[in-house]
Amino acid sequence: MRVALATCARLPDGNDDVRALAGALADLGVHAEPVIWDADVDWSRHDLVVIRTTWDYTHRPDEFLAWADRLPRVLNPVPVLRWNTDKRYLRDLADAGVPVVPTRWDPGDVPSDWPEYVIKPAVSAGSRDTARWSAAEHAPARAHLRGLRDAGRTVMVQPYLSHIDTAGETALVFIDGEFSHAARKAPILAPGTGVQGLVQPGDGRGEITAATATGAQLDVAHRALAAVPDAPDLLYARVDVVPGPDGDPVVLELELAEPNLFLRHEPGAVTVLAEAVLARL
Numbered sequence: 001m002r003v004a005l006a007t008c009a010r011l012p013d014g015n016d017d018v019r020a021l022a023g024a025l026a027d028l029g030v031h032a033e034p035v036i037w038d039a040d041v042d043w044s045r046h047d048l049v050v051i052r053t054t055w056d057y058t059h060r061p062d063e064f065l066a067w068a069d070r071l072p073r074v075l076n077p078v079p080v081l082r083w084n085t086d087k088r089y090l091r092d093l094a095d096a097g098v099p100v101v102p103t104r105w106d107p108g109d110v111p112s113d114w115p116e117y118v119i120k121p122a123v124s125a126g127s128r129d130t131a132r133w134s135a136a137e138h139a140p141a142r143a144h145l146r147g148l149r150d151a152g153r154t155v156m157v158q159p160y161l162s163h164i165d166t167a168g169e170t171a172l173v174f175i176d177g178e179f180s181h182a183a184r185k186a187p188i189l190a191p192g193t194g195v196q197g198l199v200q201p202g203d204g205r206g207e208i209t210a211a212t213a214t215g216a217q218l219d220v221a222h223r224a225l226a227a228v229p230d231a232p233d234l235l236y237a238r239v240d241v242v243p244g245p246d247g248d249p250v251v252l253e254l255e256l257a258e259p260n261l262f263l264r265h266e267p268g269a270v271t272v273l274a275e276a277v278l279a280r281l
């Protein structure tokens with residue numbers, strides 16, 4: 001049995017999660033290796049492709065999805081990847097009654113009713129092309145919004161949810177349909193800095209620490225997963241929640257394509273994941 005753990009050219013060996021999963025699969029007698037998704041590869045040599053650290057697809061989502069379509073077998077399934085790599089899925093969650101971050105889609109101008117807000121594209125990862133703006137920064141914020149729109153991208157505008165500054169963001173990791181563990185991500189967007197570069201290890205932004213999920217967070221996460229169209233078989237899932245305007249948890253992101261699963265924060269989680277992969281082979 002051969003499993004490809006799909007990654008990108010910038011991370012040819014994947015990350016901690018990928019190395020741990022390859023090791024846990026080896027213990028089960030399954031050969032797994034990181035493979036760069038857009039390299040010249042004979043994918044028929046692999047019984048299964050598991051999407052992992054393919055984080056450069058956000059520049060070319062169509063190419064990425066066309067590649068996934070051509071694979072003999074991939075998890076999570078392609079319809080899930082197609083739905084989930086564009087944050088417009090948040091509208092489906094909201095329609096299903098799941099609390100999500102209040103969002104304006106493709107507004108004509110920057111908001112005048114929110115003291116601080118976030119502008120981001122619907123297809124992104126790692127906070128790319130994302131910024132936090134204040135009411136005093138209309139000109140650069142407007143340029144940001146127009147730049148995204150002129151590039152043909154769907155623009156999202158949200159109030160800056162300031163509880164994140166103290167509570168952070170909580171990632172709830174699910175493996176094979178079951179809640180596994182939670183992690184806290186420190187806030188990333190600093191005021192007055194505009195569109196920033198990618199988070200670098202050690203710069204404090206987005207730092208990951210262990211966390212315990214609350215009942216309210218778990219409830220929102222389960223409701224988000226129940227609202228995924230067509231109840232697909234999910235090998236893994238991550239639901240990122242933040243305290244909303246009234247302090248109750250709302251979904252910031254539902255990550256079903258290429259989430260970092262923060263496996264090192266839960267001893268045993270990687271074995272559960274490896275066994276779930278084996279069960280699908």
Ligand SMILES: Nc1ncnc2c1ncn2[C@@H]1O[C@H](COP(=O)(O)OP(=O)(O)O)[C@@H](O)[C@H]1O
Nearest residue numbers: 118124125126127128158159160161187188189
């Ligand atoms: N409305 C918001 N309020 C506060 N912080 C936000 C908001 N939207 C995004 N952020 C910050 O920006 C980061 C990246 O945004 P996110 O929606 O998670 O997109 P992605 O991780 O796909 O780039 C989050 O981890 C969070 O720190």
Ligand SMILES: [Mg+2]
Nearest residue numbers: 126127240253
């Ligand atoms: Mg995120």
